[in-house]
Amino acid sequence: MAEHAEFLVVGGGSTGTAIAYYLSLVAGKEVLLLEANRVGSGQTGYSTAIIRLHYSTPEVARMALESYRVFERFEDLVGGSCGFRRVGFVLAVPEGLREGLERNVSMLRSMGVETWAVSPEELKDLMPWVDVEGIAAAAYEPGSGFADPTETALSFARAAAENGARVVEGERVTKVVVEGGEVKRVLTEKGEYVPGTLILATGVWTQQLASTFGRTVPMKVLREEIGVFTRPEDFRGEHPVFADLGMDFYMRPHGEAETYVGSIEPPPTALASQDEGGRPISRETYMAYHERISRRFPAFERSPHQPRGWTGLYDVTPDWHPVICRDPEVSNLIWAFGLSGHGFKLAPAIGMSVRDLALGKRPEFFEPDHFAMERFARGRGIITTYGIGVVS
Numbered sequence: 001m002a003e004h005a006e007f008l009v010v011g012g013g014s015t016g017t018a019i020a021y022y023l024s025l026v027a028g029k030e031v032l033l034l035e036a037n038r039v040g041s042g043q044t045g046y047s048t049a050i051i052r053l054h055y056s057t058p059e060v061a062r063m064a065l066e067s068y069r070v071f072e073r074f075e076d077l078v079g080g081s082c083g084f085r086r087v088g089f090v091l092a093v094p095e096g097l098r099e100g101l102e103r104n105v106s107m108l109r110s111m112g113v114e115t116w117a118v119s120p121e122e123l124k125d126l127m128p129w130v131d132v133e134g135i136a137a138a139a140y141e142p143g144s145g146f147a148d149p150t151e152t153a154l155s156f157a158r159a160a161a162e163n164g165a166r167v168v169e170g171e172r173v174t175k176v177v178v179e180g181g182e183v184k185r186v187l188t189e190k191g192e193y194v195p196g197t198l199i200l201a202t203g204v205w206t207q208q209l210a211s212t213f214g215r216t217v218p219m220k221v222l223r224e225e226i227g228v229f230t231r232p233e234d235f236r237g238e239h240p241v242f243a244d245l246g247m248d249f250y251m252r253p254h255g256e257a258e259t260y261v262g263s264i265e266p267p268p269t270a271l272a273s274q275d276e277g278g279r280p281i282s283r284e285t286y287m288a289y290h291e292r293i294s295r296r297f298p299a300f301e302r303s304p305h306q307p308r309g310w311t312g313l314y315d316v317t318p319d320w321h322p323v324i325c326r327d328p329e330v331s332n333l334i335w336a337f338g339l340s341g342h343g344f345k346l347a348p349a350i351g352m353s354v355r356d357l358a359l360g361k362r363p364e365f366f367e368p369d370h371f372a373m374e375r376f377a378r379g380r381g382i383i384t385t386y387g388i389g390v391v392s
């Protein structure tokens with residue numbers, strides 16, 4: 001016998017748990033979250049979880065800011081911990097991107113964000129270990145940092161459950177049945193549901209599920225490798241998060257002595273399948289990161305070269321921005337995927353926005369068609385200062 005679920009959310013990553021949480025505040029036990037494995041076990045668990053505000057469109061900047069306000073006071077607002085650490089964020093750019101960076105900083109400042117542009121000399125005061133060769137300017141945000149992605153998803157899920165939502169782990173959705181422009185049934189390995197509204201927050205696995213009702217989504221899966229580096233004795237303590245657009249890498253501290261390093265735009269050869277997450281980093285990528293970070297921060301030349309790190313996957317859309325919308329053809333279906341490698345920090349705002357869409361309201365941060373799936377077919381992808389990649 002099929003069970004009714006008024007709001008059925010599929011996927012227990014940072015996206016799905018935030019959606020379930022914000023919906024649970026208004027719909028309590030009418031919310032059901034189905035997660036195939038464990039909450040946070042998807043790409044959320046492989047995330048470096050950087051939280052920054054620097055974006056180049058007002059819509060995403062607003063979402064980052066609203067989300068930041070949640071991460072800052074997570075315990076009071078949501079309950080539990082998100083592991084936020086405020087170490088600061090620096091974005092360094094070469095000459096060609098200096099004007100764009102300054103424009104973004106002005107926009108963010110007009111929104112009340114504490115950020116400013118710094119010269120290479122000022123950057124050296126902030127990060128004495130840096131070699132500023134090739135850096136024309138940098139943006140600095142003292143309040144940004146990073147969080148613990150798994151802890152965040154678990155806290156959202158726990159808080160949703162405390163509000164009456166049902167959070168079910170170990171139940172995979174195997175098929176979505178659409179008839180007459182409506183989702184009629186959702187089949188799982190264990191049972192069957194009749195959803196009022198179905199919300200798909202399945203990240204890199206979205207195409208798999210979309211195929212069960214004959215749909216193709218505008219998304220590819222890209223491999224992103226994260227290297228773990230031990231810093232030498234004279235480069236200890238938590239340094240700011242640092243992103244370098246000229247040299248295509250970013251790094252964030254992990255504790256007093258380690259640094260995680262990733263790329264800003266994975267190469268085309270990074271095309272992957274949805275089940276590759278969690279593999280170890282390749283020696284080739286690790287050595288390439290080591291070479292880049294040693295040029296920017298020469299102290300890394302003295303760090304051990306033994307490859308350590310992991311592979312995560314990005315669900316990337318053609319403009320590196322998410323799809324968050326009601327489906328144009330299926331009346332009770334909402335999509336929230338394609339976070340394109342920068343969606344952890346936006347999770348709270350995505351949760352609030354999807355709650356509004358599910359309740360038939362206009363989302364607070366963007367026009368309802370801003371993140372629509374059809375934007376690509378209409379040639380209206382989102383244009384940003386830095387082009388494609390995770391820093392946009």
Ligand SMILES: Cc1cc2nc3c(=O)[nH]c(=O)nc-3n(C[C@H](O)[C@H](O)[C@H](O)COP(=O)(O)OP(=O)(O)OC[C@H]3O[C@@H](n4cnc5c(N)ncnc54)[C@H](O)[C@@H]3O)c2cc1C
Binds near residue numbers: 014050341
């Ligand atoms: C290496 C890496 C580094 C990153 N760094 C950052 C960063 O610094 N800052 C930032 O903001 N973002 C970052 N991101 C991006 C961010 O982490 C992701 O956008 C975000 O966590 C994705 O969450 P999600 O919930 O959409 O997907 P996921 O966490 O993958 O969750 C999807 C869930 O759906 C479940 N699922 C799939 N199919 C089914 C099904 N049929 N039935 C039931 N359940 C199903 C899966 O098991 C999974 O748990 C990074 C990502 C990676 C991979």
